[in-house]
Amino acid sequence: MRCPVCKVPMIIVEHEKIELDYCTKCLGVWFDAGELALLLESLDLQVGELNISDIMTMPEKAIAEKKRRCPVCVKKMRKAAIGHEPEVVIDVCPQGEGLWFDGGELSQVIKQHVDKSSDESGISDRVVTFLGEVFQERE
Numbered sequence: 001m002r003c004p005v006c007k008v009p010m011i012i013v014e015h016e017k018i019e020l021d022y023c024t025k026c027l028g029v030w031f032d033a034g035e036l037a038l039l040l041e042s043l044d045l046q047v048g049e050l051n052i053s054d055i056m057t058m059p060e061k062a063i064a065e066k067k068r069r070c071p072v073c074v075k076k077m078r079k080a081a082i083g084h085e086p087e088v089v090i091d092v093c094p095q096g097e098g099l100w101f102d103g104g105e106l107s108q109v110i111k112q113h114v115d116k117s118s119d120e121s122g123i124s125d126r127v128v129t130f131l132g133e134v135f136q137e138r139e
């Protein structure tokens with residue numbers, strides 16, 4: 001699979017049974033729809049707003065960011081704004097095959113969706129650890 005931004009081949013990273021495609025050049029991450037659901041599940045993330053099917057059907061966000069093509073079906077992806085303060089705009093396959101996060105966007109989004117005051121089980125720390133472990137394996 002090629003990176004939708006740099007067009008170079010991405011590497012497959014497997015961690016705790018979750019597979020994702022990772023671009024070592026721009027640090028972007030591609031998730032198949034099911035893989036992101038698995039990730040949220042494995043981290044025990046109960047974040048209502050971060051629901052995969054909702055993201056997939058979210059109305060297109062009108063911004064100037066360049067359209068990118070889905071690495072799976074090559075159709076132009078839709079922009080979906082899933083964060084707030086600051087807004088994080090990710091790219092979503094119009095056929096619902098997966099999602100693209102630019103480098104750093106994934107941890108940003110997850111951290112935004114974890115309510116720190118009620119984060120007694122340390123979810124945000126787990127997320128950071130997970131991402132750190134995943135990407136550290138590449139060095």
Ligand SMILES: [Zn+2]
Nearest residue numbers: 003006023026
């Ligand atoms: Zn790239």
Ligand SMILES: [Zn+2]
Nearest residue numbers: 070073093097
């Ligand atoms: Zn696609």
